[in-house]
Amino acid sequence: MVKNIPFYETLDLTLCGNMGRVHRLCREAVTIAVEPLGLTQSRWTALMHINMLKEGVTQLALSQSLGIEMPSLTRTLKQLEEQSLIVRRVDEHDKRSKKLYFTEQGRSILHTLNERITDIKAQLYNGFSHAQLDAMAYGLVKMEENALNCIKSQTKAKNDT
Amino acid sequence: MVKNIPFYETLDLTLCGNMGRVHRLCREAVTIAVEPLGLTQSRWTALMHINMLKEGVTQLALSQSLGIEMPSLTRTLKQLEEQSLIVRRVDEHDKRSKKLYFTEQGRSILHTLNERITDIKAQLYNGFSHAQLDAMAYGLVKMEENALNCIKSQTKAKNDT
DNA sequence: CTTAATTAGTTAGCAGGCTAACTATAATAT
DNA sequence: ATATTATAGTTAGCCTGCTAACTAATTAAG
Structure with a gap:
C-alpha cells in the first residue's frame, strides 16, 4: 500500500539510512536462499564476481569489481579457500599478485548458486x-559520484590547514 | 561523465552491492564532517532521531525509527551516555522501558550537528x-517491501518442512 | 491469586565493511 | 648498480549491523 511518498519524508530525514536498511534486507533475502550451500553474503558475492570476471582474475581486480577494499576481500577469500571452493596462485609474471581459480567443488556449486540468486532477484525486482x-x-551512480566528491573536498580542506 | 547506464550493467550484476557501497560513502561523507564533534555514524544518527522524535522517546520507538534492532541501539546509546550527551531514565509508568533525554552538553552540539549535516546533504543531492x-x-520503499515478502515466504517454507 | 506468556532492554559473540601499519616484489631515479 | 618509491597482499583491530539467550517487568489465563 505504498503511495507517492514524498522524498523528504523518507530518504532525507534519515539521509542514507534507508539505503543501508534496504541493502541489508536484500542481502538477507539472498543469504537465506544460499545458506544451504554454506555461503554467506560476502562469500557468494565474491564467487559470482570471480565467475563473471573469469578465473585467473587478480585479487585487486576482484576487489574493485566488488567495490570493497583489499583487507575486506582477503578475509572472504581466506574463508573460501578454507572451504576448498577456490585456490589462490601467485602470478609468475608478477610475484606480488595472486590469481584466483575455482576448485572442482567450487565450480560444481556455481550452477545452483546462480539459479537461486536469479530466483531471488526476480522477487526483489517484482513490480x-x-x-x-x-x-x-x-x-545510485550519481549519488556515489557526489559522495566521492564531497569526501575528496573535505579531505583536501583538512590537509590544507 | 555518467551516461545512461543500463540497469543490468550495474545494479543487477552486483544485486544490492551498489546500494551498500553508496550507503557507506554517504555515511562516510557525513562522518568526516561531524568527526570533530566526537561522533561516529551510529551516534550522530541516533542523536538526530532523538531530536526529531522529541526527548522522552523510548529506546524501542527509537530503534524502529532508525530501522535497526535493539541490541545495535543499546551499544550506541551506551556510548552516547558515556560521552555525557544523553541520559536514559526508567519510565515510572512502565519500569521495563527507558526514556531518552539530552544532557546540556548534548543539546548544545545539536545545532552545529544539524548545520553540518544539512550542508553535506545538499552536496549529496546536488544535481x-x-x-x-x-x-x-x-x-527503495518498494524494494524493501519485496525483500520483506521474500524473506517471509522463505522462512515460512522452511518451517513448513 | 497464581502461573504462563509477552515485552523492553541487555549481554555475548558473529559478519563484513573499514583504516593503519606491515612484508615482499616491481618499477623508477640517480 | 643502487636507492627510492610504488604496488599487491596480509594482519590487527575498529565500527555497526545482526541473532540467540538472558533478566526483569507487565499482561493474560486459569
Missing part, C-alpha cells in the same frame, strides 16, 4: 519497470 | 531533481 530500475541505478 | 529523489525513495 519494477525497466525504466524504474534504470532510474534507480542511475541515481 | 538531483525533486522528481528523481522521490523516484529513488519510492523505489
Whole structure:
C-alpha cells in the first residue's frame, strides 16, 4: 500500500539510512536462499564476481569489481579457500599478485548458486519497470559520484590547514 | 561523465552491492564532517532521531525509527551516555522501558550537528531533481517491501518442512 | 491469586565493511 | 648498480549491523 511518498519524508530525514536498511534486507533475502550451500553474503558475492570476471582474475581486480577494499576481500577469500571452493596462485609474471581459480567443488556449486540468486532477484525486482530500475541505478551512480566528491573536498580542506 | 547506464550493467550484476557501497560513502561523507564533534555514524544518527522524535522517546520507538534492532541501539546509546550527551531514565509508568533525554552538553552540539549535516546533504543531492529523489525513495520503499515478502515466504517454507 | 506468556532492554559473540601499519616484489631515479 | 618509491597482499583491530539467550517487568489465563 505504498503511495507517492514524498522524498523528504523518507530518504532525507534519515539521509542514507534507508539505503543501508534496504541493502541489508536484500542481502538477507539472498543469504537465506544460499545458506544451504554454506555461503554467506560476502562469500557468494565474491564467487559470482570471480565467475563473471573469469578465473585467473587478480585479487585487486576482484576487489574493485566488488567495490570493497583489499583487507575486506582477503578475509572472504581466506574463508573460501578454507572451504576448498577456490585456490589462490601467485602470478609468475608478477610475484606480488595472486590469481584466483575455482576448485572442482567450487565450480560444481556455481550452477545452483546462480539459479537461486536469479530466483531471488526476480522477487526483489517484482513490480519494477525497466525504466524504474534504470532510474534507480542511475541515481545510485550519481549519488556515489557526489559522495566521492564531497569526501575528496573535505579531505583536501583538512590537509590544507 | 555518467551516461545512461543500463540497469543490468550495474545494479543487477552486483544485486544490492551498489546500494551498500553508496550507503557507506554517504555515511562516510557525513562522518568526516561531524568527526570533530566526537561522533561516529551510529551516534550522530541516533542523536538526530532523538531530536526529531522529541526527548522522552523510548529506546524501542527509537530503534524502529532508525530501522535497526535493539541490541545495535543499546551499544550506541551506551556510548552516547558515556560521552555525557544523553541520559536514559526508567519510565515510572512502565519500569521495563527507558526514556531518552539530552544532557546540556548534548543539546548544545545539536545545532552545529544539524548545520553540518544539512550542508553535506545538499552536496549529496546536488544535481538531483525533486522528481528523481522521490523516484529513488519510492523505489527503495518498494524494494524493501519485496525483500520483506521474500524473506517471509522463505522462512515460512522452511518451517513448513 | 497464581502461573504462563509477552515485552523492553541487555549481554555475548558473529559478519563484513573499514583504516593503519606491515612484508615482499616491481618499477623508477640517480 | 643502487636507492627510492610504488604496488599487491596480509594482519590487527575498529565500527555497526545482526541473532540467540538472558533478566526483569507487565499482561493474560486459569
